[in-house]
Amino acid sequence: MERQIINKKKRVFSVEPTKLSPSEVFKRKYTSHLVPALKKLNMDKNSSPINQLTVKHEVDMALALSAQEFAWSRFLLEKLSSSNNPTTTTSSSSNVTRILERSCKEDEDGEIEEKLSELQKLLPGGEEMNVEDMLNEIGNYIKCLELQTIALKSIVQDTT
Numbered sequence: 001m002e003r004q005i006i007n008k009k010k011r012v013f014s015v016e017p018t019k020l021s022p023s024e025v026f027k028r029k030y031t032s033h034l035v036p037a038l039k040k041l042n043m044d045k046n047s048s049p050i051n052q053l054t055v056k057h058e059v060d061m062a063l064a065l066s067a068q069e070f071a072w073s074r075f076l077l078e079k080l081s082s083s084n085n086p087t088t089t090t091s092s093s094s095n096v097t098r099i100l101e102r103s104c105k106e107d108e109d110g111e112i113e114e115k116l117s118e119l120q121k122l123l124p125g126g127e128e129m130n131v132e133d134m135l136n137e138i139g140n141y142i143k144c145l146e147l148q149t150i151a152l153k154s155i156v157q158d159t160t
Contacts, residue, residue: 026066026147034062034151057083063148071133072141075125 020028037058041050057080064077119134120126123141126134 023147026144027151029066030062030148030151033065034059037062059152063144067140067144070137070140071129072124072126072137079124
């Protein structure tokens with residue numbers, strides 16, 4: 001049974017730490033990396049203008065730093081760290097649209113291999129993984145992207 005400590009004002013404090021869900025842990029890590037980076041960009045905006053690629057670089061860096069237990073995160077972090085200037089690190093929606101259009105036109109022969117190849121291109125470091133590892137990582141990557149979207153929406157709502 002959980003021990004509790006009662007202070008003079010009758011407040012009850014748990015001795016055991018609160019268990020957070022993995023998504024809550026990710027959100028906290030993500031915002032703890034992203035918010036300071038965005039504040040720094042905002043403070044530095046007088047010396048250099050802020051552009052979309054710079055913000056995207058910080059958003060992607062926060063994502064990579066928040067999920068370091070996954071292989072895709074390490075590949076993304078390596079890619080972001082090796083680039084001197086902020087660049088697009090994930091596929092744009094136009095790339096995804098082209099992939100979907102291509103998949104609709106394909107014959108059934110080789111369709112699975114083609115789609116796996118496209119998935120490998122979308123996942124940071126996916127081309128260096130075997131199919132089983134890539135499929136495990138892609139699920140984690142998608143979940144982290146969903147959580148990233150939720151966190152960014154929350155930040156936008158708080159600032160407007």
